[in-house]
Amino acid sequence: MINEPDIVFRTKGLTKSYRSAAGEVQALRGVDFQAARGEFIVILGPSGSGKSTFLNIVGGLDTATSGEAWFKDHRLTALDARGLTQYRRDHVGFVFQFYNLVPSLTARENVALVTEIARNPMSPEAALALVGLTDRADHFPAQLSGGEQQRVAIARAIAKNPDVLLCDEPTGALDSATGIRVLEVLTEVNRRIGATTLVITHNAAIRDIADRVLRFADGRIVEETVNASRKAPADVSW
């Protein structure tokens, strides 16, 4: 099954525990998961349910306590810090709630930051065109609206032609109209470049735009729904 060409992610018995002042915290309690190439998956769940921890581990930002996580034929749980950096660099696009743009670089330069170190990137202009920001390419983040900043962040994430696109609350800091525009961009990009897309959100309304919806609670996947048909973001009631 590992060699199944269409499987991008696979995890088995993934656990994560932290030692904190309050004692041991179990963030993940055994997550079994797999995702196919080009799939658009929405992950729901309350705060502390482990969804971000899960995304961080499959994104190569964090390490698991036990269990296995695979990206294609890379066993992520066996990689060291250097290996994880290389994995992120070559395969993963990230989109964050607070955009995390470099304030001293323009939209184009923020995208170029990634294309310069990527193996097979598109041009920064093409990435910005995909998110509809061609005319804002020379603006600094401080000169852009929140939605525009998030679209720059998406352009930056997809410019390397990533295999996976991981988005943690991408609309969390945006109003509904802007949020819908961002989701439209995400679904469009998912369709155009075929990157497996995982989107974490608090907003259950977004579930209808996904191929599949996972619900996290208490460190586990407690519900999995496959949508027979996907709605367009504009049709989602917010």
Next chain:
Amino acid sequence: MVITPLRRKVLRDLARLWPQSLAIALVLAAGVATMILGNGAYSALSDTRARYYDTSRFADVFADVTRAPRALLDDVRAIDGVLAAEARIVKLGLLDLPEMVEPGTILLVSLPEGGGAGLNRLHLRQGRLPDPQSAREMVVSEGFATAHRLSPGATLTVVMNGQRRDLMITGIALSPEFIYALGPGEMMPDPRRFGIGWLPRESLAGAYDLEGAFSNLVLVLAPGAPIERVIADVDRLTAPYGGTGATARADLTSHAFLDAELKQLGAMVHVLPPIFLLVAAMLVNMTLSRLVTLEREQIGLFKAIGYAPRAIAQHYVEFVLTIAILGIAIGFAAGAWMGAGLARLYARFFSFPFLVFSNDPRIYALAALVTAGAAVTGALFAVRAVLALPPAVAMAPPAPAEYRQQGGTLWRRLGFRQTRIMTARHLMRWPMRTLSGILGVALSVAILVASLWSFGSIERMIDITFFRTERQDVQMVFGQPEPLRAVFAARQMPGVMVAEPFRAAAAQISHRNLLRKVTVIGRPAEPRLSRVLAPDLRPMDMPEAGLILSETLAQVLEVRPGDNVTVTFLDGARRSLTLPVSGVSVGYVGLGATMDIGALNRATGGGQMISGVNLLIDPAGLEEFFDAAAASPKTGFIAVMGLTVARFRATLAENITVMITVYVALAAIIAVGVIYNFSRISLSEQGRELASLRVLGFTRAEVAAILFSELAVIVLLAQPLGWAIGFGMGLAMAGAFSSDLYRVPFVIGPAVYATASLVVCTAAALSALAVRQRINRLDLIEVLKTRE
């Protein structure tokens, strides 16, 4: 005692920011320490000297004569303004010591009659004064006694006027006249080869055929007496007896060398502490500005709940003052420690009966006050802006940093990577901070450039003086001028290969109202051993008529080649004549004037006389030569060039390690302080961006390179600026150190700049490495969850 919440915050902030605080404290400490060291050493030297002079009734005016009747003393005492005068016999003797191949020199000085009273009183360290009736007893100077392990009861063989005499040492003493005891023809005190012996008057009078006569006068003047007029009167009285002109205390070698040391200390106090205080103020400003920006919302909160702006300002001032107090405490300790070290060094060079490194509380208080002032000034500038904000505005997060399109296209065309553009824009976003960083590092380079150049300068002095100018092996100076044929006798001495005569004549040279007393040296028309060099270092032939002046003397007299000067010879017939200046020569020691030996003899009117010979000696015959020279009644003293250079170098080598260590430490403190604080601030501002880049797949090294390239820009831009500032400081110091006594050539080669830059870049690299750890520990997950 209840600790208020704000005070508690001061302590917690300090604990949290301890490395940055310590870096600032060390820069402040360096300022305090140099201030205490400089001021303390200055007052220690000048106070000790003043007290010593006072208690020993040190003379104000000194005059040499060839031979004057004792009756003349009454006339001298009668001069208006003279409080006391003494007639002495002062002669050079040769030392015949079994442990030395070359003859040493001893300056023999007669003791005042009637016991210990009189002028220039000796300070007896051991033993007793000689019996006034004894011709076999002597007191010697302490440095000389120590160098030869002589103690009272030992016997010393002295060649006086060609006759060997065994003298018993009865005591060991110090004199205010020889605090800095420099032998004839020497550049550094060498107590092994030069000593002072004090003998009863009669004993010396007998040896030098000066019964009822004297060869030297010392005078103490009434307070406020016009010294110039007294000197003129003394010159008038002594002229018929071979008087070569009286000198004031200020021109006495020992005194003048102490003055030169004081001048250097003064220069240090005026240069180093202000640099440290400036850098410290900049660092405080930089660091506190960032702290205040981070705490902007807290400040708004404090204001909103009713804290007055004053109380908030006081909070930050207290934070900075705590750092300043730490710096002052370290500075006090370091200053006192280095002061004690310097006092030990002085004790080796200067013969004082006592030397207390004064721990004057006023010096400490002033240093503390100035330092705290500099720190608080830096703090107030940082807090000012935030205090002016209304609480509501302050509580809101600051507007995002505005960047402008600064050369983006240009940089892209130049092939700049985005990370380089980040670096450039971040540096330009905070121009004042960037400039402060550059200036700080530049000052650290400058301190090194301004101190390290002196080594090259000393090498140049040695090279010019001993290898290009004074090329003889030995200079043999006669006790008194001899007829020209003495040079043939010298050629017959064992080991002598080449002998070249010279004539030395004391003279006053004047131009307009400018006047200096110098020794005019007569040389053969084409001198081969003791030469004179033009500024382009080519040897100069002696002009048929006319004088060659050293650069320093030409400057002092404001003359150029072609001008005429008036020369009055002070011995013999005291002739006065006008001579043209034919050329200007290089020379670093004393004021020099030279002319053709024949022309000089014609000018003085004393016949064909020579004062001594410069000799090249076959090394194999050196020992035999010294024996013969010591036995010759004509020998006044013998200067051995090789030993002079060796002593000069050895003395410097002793101090060079200490000096380099101190200056490198001072420069490193600044460089580390500036770079460490700068990088911590930069990391604090860009930590979120750098962590984001790590998430995007940038490696640790790539992310660290972004921060390091900022530091590299600062450090690189600082180098040329530091070289320029250091060059200026060095030039000013060379000017400040130069006196009639010696001139310091300002020689500064690429090695000086390279060394300074290497030291500073190393210090910068080390502080950058300290920050590298923090870059490696950036929290990648936290940065995604929080908004700045």
